[in-house]
Amino acid sequence: MEETIAAAEDSQIAGQIPQQRGDSPQETAVRYAEERHWDVVPGTWLEAVRGVPRCSCGEASCSAPGAHPARPDWATQATGSATVVRRLWQKQPTAAVLLPTGRTFDALSVPETAGFLALARLERMSLTLGPVALSPDRRMQFFVLPGGSAKVPELVRNSGWVPASLDLVALGEGAYVAAPPTRFGGRGAVQWARRPTPANRWLPDVEELISALAYACGRDR
Numbered sequence: 001m002e003e004t005i006a007a008a009e010d011s012q013i014a015g016q017i018p019q020q021r022g023d024s025p026q027e028t029a030v031r032y033a034e035e036r037h038w039d040v041v042p043g044t045w046l047e048a049v050r051g052v053p054r055c056s057c058g059e060a061s062c063s064a065p066g067a068h069p070a071r072p073d074w075a076t077q078a079t080g081s082a083t084v085v086r087r088l089w090q091k092q093p094t095a096a097v098l099l100p101t102g103r104t105f106d107a108l109s110v111p112e113t114a115g116f117l118a119l120a121r122l123e124r125m126s127l128t129l130g131p132v133a134l135s136p137d138r139r140m141q142f143f144v145l146p147g148g149s150a151k152v153p154e155l156v157r158n159s160g161w162v163p164a165s166l167d168l169v170a171l172g173e174g175a176y177v178a179a180p181p182t183r184f185g186g187r188g189a190v191q192w193a194r195r196p197t198p199a200n201r202w203l204p205d206v207e208e209l210i211s212a213l214a215y216a217c218g219r220d221r
């Protein structure tokens with residue numbers, strides 16, 4: 001029975017990702033602050049070096065080129081003021097749009113394959129999802145109520161899994177997610193697998209998602 005359900009879910013994994021709006025990083029960051037009341041902060045950006053996009057941090061081996069904090073005090077620089085957001089992005093219009101976690105939301109980061117599998121299962125269960133981001137490094141971030149990240153290890157164990165055996169990362173205070181339209185080097189842009197809408201303004205609790213996410217990550221090992 002479990003194999004039949006898994007096969008049905010696998011058939012949904014190849015669903016189309018919604019097309020992104022063509023707004024600039026500044027316009028999008030302002031919208032996140034105004035419409036979602038999310039704090040935002042500009043990150044690094046891409047610079048062309050001999051025709052090759054390189055991260056503004058200057059590290060040739062940067063693991064997230066153009067998509068990570070640009071300064072050590074980035075958390076204190078984050079703001080929900082649309083006026084301040086406009087001013088910050090005027091300094092560097094192509095800077096990454098970063099959303100600090102642990103404030104208005106936490107996030108659960110899983111491999112892309114596991115993420116799509118979990119999405120299929122959660123939709124079959126008719127659970128209400130919050131926004132879900134898909135990054136070019138082939139990971140998905142599920143937004144949940146703040147404070148949920150601290151509960152993850154115990155919830156995973158209660159679901160019958162060993163936390164260290166799963167590629168499931170809880171992002172809370174002190175962490176961040178890169179949001180659309182942030183670009184990762186030459187790998188493409190962050191997209192919304194489930195975009196923010198009025199219907200998902202109220203985020204799910206981590207307990208509602210953890211079983212499906214842990215199962216999907218277990219299958220993806």
